[in-house]
Every structure is written in structure tokens, then in C-alpha cells.
Amino acid sequence: MSDREDQLAGEFPFVPKQERAQQKRNALLESGRELFISKGYEQTTAKEIAAKAGVATGTFYRYFLDKRQLLLSLLEDKIEKLLPPEPSWVNGNPEARLVEMLESYGHRLNQHGLHRVLPELLLKDPELAEVIATAKKRIHQRIFTELQAAKEKGLTWSDLDLNTLAWSIMILAENAAVKVEQSGEPAEYHEIAKVICRLVFPPDVLKNLKSDNENEIE
Structure with missing residues (x-):
């Protein structure tokens, strides 16, 4: 054959x-x-x-x-697991929650491994590229919806374009795990989470969210 x-x-x-x-x-x-x-x-x-x-x-x-x-x-029902997480901004300490999500995402990538194969395929396989693009659009929409909910509560910077911000968050989150893998350096998920949260929240809002979460834990 x-x-x-x-x-x-x-x-x-x-x-x-x-x-x-x-x-x-x-x-x-x-x-x-x-x-x-x-x-x-x-x-x-x-x-x-x-x-x-x-x-x-x-x-x-x-x-x-x-x-x-x-x-x-191999990719069936797993494509979104290879894509960046979707943060929630309105409950708990957003920075701590984001660190947990980034760590979980990095673990999923290392466990599955197929993200290393995708770059060589996407330029040659338009159909597969479209599948990945569609999955990314779904995740972007969910991040955008979460940002809208946070903005309606007065938590975000008032002058932010949420569509651009959602894509920026995806790029930062997606490349965090890849950077760790390529550089061989320890994960910097706390630093990535800190950068993302500063993009989303004014300093006083972020401080209050952290304080409120600490008070709930106590």
C-alpha cells in the first residue's frame, strides 16, 4: 500500500x-x-x-x-486546550487567579506536546489554520466578554479598547509558556500575570481587589 x-x-x-x-x-x-x-x-x-x-x-x-x-x-476536542486561558476579572484576586491559569496552561502544553508541531503545519495547511483561527476567535470573544463585565463594574481603565486588549492578553498568555520552553529558564508566570493585570486595572482598583480577596480568605 x-x-x-x-x-x-x-x-x-x-x-x-x-x-x-x-x-x-x-x-x-x-x-x-x-x-x-x-x-x-x-x-x-x-x-x-x-x-x-x-x-x-x-x-x-x-x-x-x-x-x-x-x-x-489527536487534536480533536483538544485544540482549545493548546490555546491560552480565559481570565476572569470580577471574582477574587485577578493576579493570583491568572497565575494559576497560566501555570495550568503551561502544564497542559508540556503534557500534550503537540503545540511544538503546529507552527510547521499552519502555513502549509489552510484548513487546519482555519480550525485554529476559529478556536482563537472563540477564546478572544470569551476574554472580551469578561473584560466587558469588569468594565461595567468600573474596574478597568475607562479609555481602553477592549477588543485590542483581549488580543493583547491572548498574545502575552500564549507566549509565556513558549518563552519558558524555548529559553529553558524558570517560569515567570507571576511577572506575566502582573503585566496583564496592570494593562487591565488602574493601580488603586487592583489593590482593592487584592485586599478584598485577602479579607474574604481571613
Whole structure:
């Protein structure tokens, strides 16, 4: 059977119901994930994925049309987990909550690993790029809605363009974990959270939010 690496498959493949078949499919998914991360998407073949999973190449094509369809299966229901968190500004200490969210986001990225593969694909795969863009728009809208709620309560700077601010928060949050990974330096999530919160809140408002939260804890 030919190695159909360039064929595009836009739909997620059928998931088998039999336990043994599910085990083989899961082994292929994990094999593909590990190889995509270690070798890169372009350098990985279906034959290598099958060999690492301990199955024949023909078995690979029983479950997936090509390696791209396997990648889509890995990303299914997980795309938003690879994208930046959505802060809440109106309850508790926003800085402390944001640190927790950034730490959780960094942990998810390291655990999943596929964010390392996406940059090489997005320029070559318009369909996948559109999926990612749509997911980012959903997250942006949720951040924007949270900022609106904070502004209505008089918590934010009055002259801020919330649409631009929401995108700025996404960029800062998204690149925080990437910077840690690329530099090998300890995480600076507290500093990133501090910068984001200063973009959103005037100093006196942020101080009051922190104080109110400390009083509630006591």
C-alpha cells in the first residue's frame, strides 16, 4: 500500500468500538504524537508510526487515511486546550487567579506536546489554520466578554479598547509558556500575570481587589 503522506483528509476518522481495535488505534495515536514531537510532522511517515506502535503499515491505513488525519484525531476536542486561558476579572484576586491559569496552561502544553508541531503545519495547511483561527476567535470573544463585565463594574481603565486588549492578553498568555520552553529558564508566570493585570486595572482598583480577596480568605 502506498504511503499517502500528501493526501488531505478533512474529517475525523471512524473510531472502532471493539476493545482490541481501539487499543491498536490508541497505540497509533500515541506513536504518532511522540514521533511528531521528536522528529517533526514532515519528517514522520505512516510506516514509522506503525512500526513504533508495533503494527503493520496496512493496519495504520485501516484506521487513518494519512498522517494528517491522525494528527486531526489527536487534536480533536483538544485544540482549545493548546490555546491560552480565559481570565476572569470580577471574582477574587485577578493576579493570583491568572497565575494559576497560566501555570495550568503551561502544564497542559508540556503534557500534550503537540503545540511544538503546529507552527510547521499552519502555513502549509489552510484548513487546519482555519480550525485554529476559529478556536482563537472563540477564546478572544470569551476574554472580551469578561473584560466587558469588569468594565461595567468600573474596574478597568475607562479609555481602553477592549477588543485590542483581549488580543493583547491572548498574545502575552500564549507566549509565556513558549518563552519558558524555548529559553529553558524558570517560569515567570507571576511577572506575566502582573503585566496583564496592570494593562487591565488602574493601580488603586487592583489593590482593592487584592485586599478584598485577602479579607474574604481571613
